[in-house]
Structures are given as C-alpha cells and as structure tokens.
Amino acid sequence: MRKYYMPLMAMLFLAFSSCKKEKEEKSNIQTDANGFSYETFDDDPTGLRLYTLDNGLKVYLSQNNEEPKIQTLIAVRAGSTYDPADNTGLAHYLEHMVFKGTSKIGTQDWATEKVLLDSISDLYEKHKATTDPDKKKEIYRQIDLVSQEASKYSIANEYDKMVSSLGAEGTNAFTSNEQTVYVNKIPSNELDKWLMVESERFNELVLRLFHTELEAVYEEFNRGQDSDSRKQYYAVLEGLYPTHPYGTQSTIGKSEHLKNPSMQAIHNYYDQYYVPNNMAVILSGDLEFDSTIQKVNEAFGGYESKEVTHPTFPEEQPITAPIEKEVFGPTSESVYVAFRTDGVGSKDQKIVYLIDYILANSQAGLIDLDLNQKQKVQQASSYTNFDNDYGFHLLYGMPKAD
Template identity: 30%
Template sequence: MKSVARCLVALAILVNAATCFAQGLAERVQEHTLKNGMKLLMVERHNSPTVAAWIRFKVGSVDERSDERGLAHLLEHMLFKGTKTLGTRDYAAEKPILDKIEATAQQLMAEKVKREQADPKKIEKLTAELAALEKEAEKYVVKEEFADIYSRNGGSGYNAFTSKDGTTYLINIPANKLELWAAIESDRMQNAVLREFYTERSVVMEERRRSYDAEPEGKLWETFLADAFNAHPNGQPTIGWMSDIENLTRTKAENFLHKYYAPNNAIVAIVGDIDPQKTIALVERYFGAIKPGTPVPPVAVTEPEQSGEKRTEVIGDAEPELMIGYHKPTLPAPDDYVFDVIDMLLTNGRTSRLYKKLVLEQKLVTSVSSFGAPGSRYPNLFIISATPRAPHTVAEVEQAIYQELERLKTEPMTHEELQQILNQLEFEESRQMASNGGLARNLTEYEAIAGTWRYLIEHRQRVAKITPEDVMRVAKQYFTRQNRNVGYLTKAEGGQ
C-alpha cells in the first residue's frame, strides 16, 4: 500500500507542476518567424538535458487533387530515404540510374493503364528492365542513415505521421545535439531524394492490403467516411485507394514535395533544455536561406448539406461493430466547443452517460467511444463507436445510443457534470504538457489547425462558459436523422 500511496503522491505532484506550467504557458512560449515564413515556437524548460523537436508541414491528404491521392502518406515514407549526401554512397553515380528508373516506370504504367488493350510482352519487358535498374540502384543506397545518425547521438522516438490535416516529423535528442538536428532536417527540407520510390510504393500497397482490404474494421472505417462525404476530400482515405497508389509516380511526388514541403508551410516546435536566443540563431543559420514554396491553398469544395440518413454495411469475418456519425463544424467554431463537452459527457470515463448506460447497466456493449474525425481543418463528423456484447445486436445498440442522444436534447447537463468535465480537461491538458514531446505536439497541432497555439490556453476557458442550454440546442440541431451516417460490420455468416 505504501508504494501505491507514493505513486499517487508522485502523480499529484506531476499534475500540479504541469498545471502550474500550463497556466503560465502564455509567457513561456516564445515565437519567431523566419523571412521565408517558417514559424518557430520554443519553450525553455530544464527538467532534463533533452529537447523535443517537431516539424509540422501544413499539408495533408485533404490537400491532394484527385490524381494525387495517397501522395502525402507516401511522401512521409519517402522522406526517410535520405538526401543528396545522406542515404547514398555516390549520388552523382546514383542519379542517372534513378532517372532511368523513372522513365521506365512511367512507360510501364502508361502501358498498364490501357488494361485490356495493353501489350503483355511490353509489360513483361518493362517490368524486367525496371527490376534490373532497381537492383543496380541498390548498391548506392545506405539504408536508414537518418535513423542511425540520430540513434548514435542519443536520439529516440524518431518518427513521422500523416493525417488529413498535415505531416509531422519528430525526434527527442540530447540538448547538446540540437545543431545535428538542424543540419539533418534543413538538408532534408531542401535536398530530399526520393530513392527506392517504386519499391516503397509496393510497401505502401501491401500496407493498404493488410490494414484495409483484408481487415473488415479498416474497410468499414474508410467506406463509412467515403459514404459520409460526397464531395469533400475528407472522405478519401489518407493512404489512397489501391488504384491511386498504383498510379503515383516519383515525378508527381517530387512536384508535390517541392511545392508544399517548404519553410512557409512549416511550423517547428523546440521544447526542452534550450536557450531561446541561441536556438533562434541556430535555426536561422540552417533554415533561413531555404526558399519558400507555394502556400497550401484552402480546399474550395464545400460538402453539400446531407438530406437523409446514409447506412453503410460491410460484411466480413469479424465481430459486429457500429459507428454513428453526424456532420458538424470544426474548430474554432463556437459549436465545436459544445461538441467537446458532449464528447466527454457521453463517453469520457466510467461515470459518462453512454458508458454507464450501455456498458455498466444494460451490458449491451464491451466498449463505447466518441470523437471528431477524420480531420480538424474542415467540417467533420462527430462519431460514436461501439462494440456490441454477444448476444446483443447492432440494432439494439443503435437504438440505445439514440435514446441517450434524445436525453441530451431534453435533460439539461448538471453543474456537477460540467465541473467533472472541466476537471478531466485540466488533468488531460496537464498530462499532455508534462513531457516535452506532448507539448511540442500540441503547439504544432494547434498552430497549424486553429491558427494559433493559444487555443491550448483558451480551450478550457471557452468550455467553462458552455451552458446546459448550449448542449440541448446543439443536440437538437445536429443529432437528426437527415444528418446521420450509420456504419456497421456484419459477420460473414450472418450476411449470407
């Protein structure tokens, strides 16, 4: 029991320290914008001699044209492949082979796209030529050189991720290795080489087969989103459809890269054991001379208002699943803050309404959750996801959820419920800010999506002003049948 008590005391100290830090965040974040448009956010904290360095590019899959779907995700993979100096034994000798690979691959794709009219012998010949060229290019490749350099110098958590809204590269490093990070990342920003492009494209195609085509849950998710959005690219999978990936070329990827993955579309957060003025000088020295690219234009398409319920069924070899989604505005729209309250009111913790009713009392489901998706830059969906508990059915769970949503329209949220939500928000915000990486993530995320990292400070203040009447109004406005999307997974035997 003593060890448990000590853990609780330590946790309380950590949360209190993080809460105090969060309250002073407005004074602690230092901003600097380079002439090329790159935004630098810094927080000096000397808890340990380490630094979290995050680069967020304000370009994601929502910014792709119809013939570019999957590019942002594929580029995330490709930017680990190196530059003109890293990842290669001799770039001058490697480049002509890469050019031949591209020319051959484009010929092969042009023939394949003819489908029934394609020449099988030509396809066979070009396939063999491409394989031989890729084999020849391999002798120049130094695998994972970025990761090896970081690892040898004490780096950890080297990673990247792509979403609808953006692409992020991150690393945790010793504070005295910050210049190494600046040298590597500035080189990557201006000299990236998309070597092994078609090999990596095959890797992504296999990822798609494994995670979506062969997984009923993955197939339900992307089909549900595609059905919910008729016009807006929010409905398209970040990884791309298989035929999208098959038709991506290195030339197309390079154009996308040079256009958007540039300083004017980048937000950098450096959090940890730093001297802000020295950090500004360092970043200016390495990134200041890089030319800006093209600003990412806003998506002009507006999703038409939905005028009737949509239902999506996927039959597969998996247990039943249910998703219910309603179109809603995104941040910083006032109603988005109300949805944050509704989210926590319904599914956050054991005392939340849906958890108490569906999991504890009626034992209809094994789990239930709610969230906004698939992105946050443009109007999205408020989604409730549940897994029925056998022998209960999707239909039973669906009706039980609707009953709770109707309660939101007629039964006011209590003062105690709002206070509990505010307490949970404070705890979660404090937990996220306790680590350098968590704070760097939030700074880059909200600077990119909300237009200012100060959303971190303002969010809980805005939520505190939400009234029971706001919750009932929003529930009545958005939780309607004509605005509803229902997706469910049916076990194969039940659908035959």
C-alpha cells in the same frame, strides 16, 4: 478503451495555423535580446513563443526543464486532402521517402546513383502511361533491374542511424488530411547536430529505394483492406463527405494509384508544399529561447519561400436524412454513428469536444458509466476529429451476443 489524444505540440500547430484571427487578437509581439520578434499568447500556461523567420517558417518554442531532452516536430501543411485525384496516397508515400536521404545522406556514389534514379523515374512515367498489361509487365521488369543496380549505391537507413547515434527516440512521422509531421525526441545537448541533419533532409528530396518502399506501402494498404473496422471507418467518411476529399480519397490511397505511381508527381508535390512558408519547426523541452531561435534560423533561414496555394473544395450539401451503410466481414458486429460538424476553430469544435468528454472519458462519461461499467456491451466509446473544412463526432459500440 482510452480516448485518442493528439500530441500536444501537433495540436498546437493545428490550432495556431487554423485560427489565425483568434490568435492575432490574443497575441502579444515582443523582441528578444538578439532582435528576433516573437508572439506570446494570453492565458497560455506553457509560455510558448511563436517566431516567424524572414522566409515565413514558423518556429514554436516552449520550455520544459523536467528532463534534458527536446521533443521535436517538423510539420508541413500538406496532407492527403491535397493529393491529386489521379495520384492518391502521394502525401503519405512522400512521407516515407523523406527518410531516404539526399545527395549527401544515404549514398555511396551520388553521381552514379543519380543517373540510375533518373532512369527509374522515366520508366515509372512510361509504366503509368502504358495500358497494355504485357508492356506494363515488361517495363516493371526493367524498373526492377535498374532498381537493383541503384540499390548498390545506396546506404539503407542512414538517416535513422544518424539520428539514433544522437540519442534520438521515437523517430517517426504521420500523414493526415492536411498535415504531415516528422517526429524526434532528442537530448538537448544534441540540438546543433539534429538541426544540421534536418536542414539537409528537408532541403532536397531524393526518391531512393523507391521500388522497395512502394512494396511496403502497398502491404500497408492490404492490411487496411483486411480490417473490417478500417473499412467501416471509410464508409463513415464516404457518408459524411460524399464530394469532399475527406470522403472520396483516403490517406493510404487507391490501389490503382499505388500500382501506377509517378515519381515526377511526388517531386512536384514536394516542390509545391515543402517550402518554409508552409512549414513549422516545433521544439518543446530543455531549451533556451534566444540561442535556440538563432540556431534554427541558421539551419532553416536560408530556405527560399515561394507562393503556396492550397486547393479549395465545394461546400458539402446539408445532411437532411440519415445515411446508412453496411460493411460485411468476419469480425463481430459493431455500429458507428457519426455527425458532421464545422471544422477547426469553429464554435462546433468547442461544443462537440465538450459533449464528447461528457459521453466518454475512459472513466466517468455517460457511456463509460451506463454501458461499459454495467457490461451492457462488449465495448463502446466516442471521439471527435476536426480538420480545416469539417469535423465529425463519432460514437461506436460492439454489442453482446443477440
């Protein structure tokens, strides 16, 4: 099995956002021809420029002229770790909704649709506050009826159609513990149009088609419940982080929270974290530095910054003895062995990352040579994960019969 590689630019975002002291010690401040200041970094073979707009938005630009395309990422320092304890899964669900458009994208009649969406939001608040099962069913029936009416005014998938018409590839997004990242790969000559669409998309949240998208997210949750490996992974996290959100809540969220969502809570989360000084625009490809930063500034420079405070969590107690957990299911037996480490930017990260590649690199690691190639097991490997507060090193294997 091949090891997991994080996309290069997403990894850069993690590194630069989490290792501020190290970054400042190695960076050089310069100014381009149009007066925009930027940082470059010693020993960086990519020649990346890091700009910071007046509103705090980070802009990472890197040139690669191998093809006439630009890999784009818009990253928000907001993930499932910051979900309210009574609304887990919120960051991931918000990720889905950012694709649903705005008051200008995805609607046939915004004035009429907005009235219906406000009504749906109020009904969801009533639904969440109600404990009587029969009353909840009745409220949900009303939600269903109003949602059907609101859907008459929406244009399904208009955002996807718009970026597809630009020639975008790989349109997607992902939510992890501390970030949500939106991805496109566009032709370099469509940068202006892409910026126009994205600046509109991240300027306003409209929870359109909330009802049907919720069903899609819940089906994703159900698939996870049917996966022995997913349940095994969650058990590992619970053991490593018994009091931290890394282990107490998952990105997909808890069933009771998905069944009782709050549209108001999602808006509050968006208003708190989806602000320029908590975001980064990352562009790598066939671009010119000076003209590109001007265009990004025109598209996103008007966003208003606001103070952002991320929650902090009590320090986990040291693990002084093995913690064992068992997960039962229909698939064949396997074992996970995980070790908790310090997080991104730590000495642990460098050392454990190196150890991991000595153990397993898909070809000549110790696990590859001594277990997989000698066919002593069905499968075995290892991988690392590092977040801001903690990381882990996980080794896994599937034994042969007996």
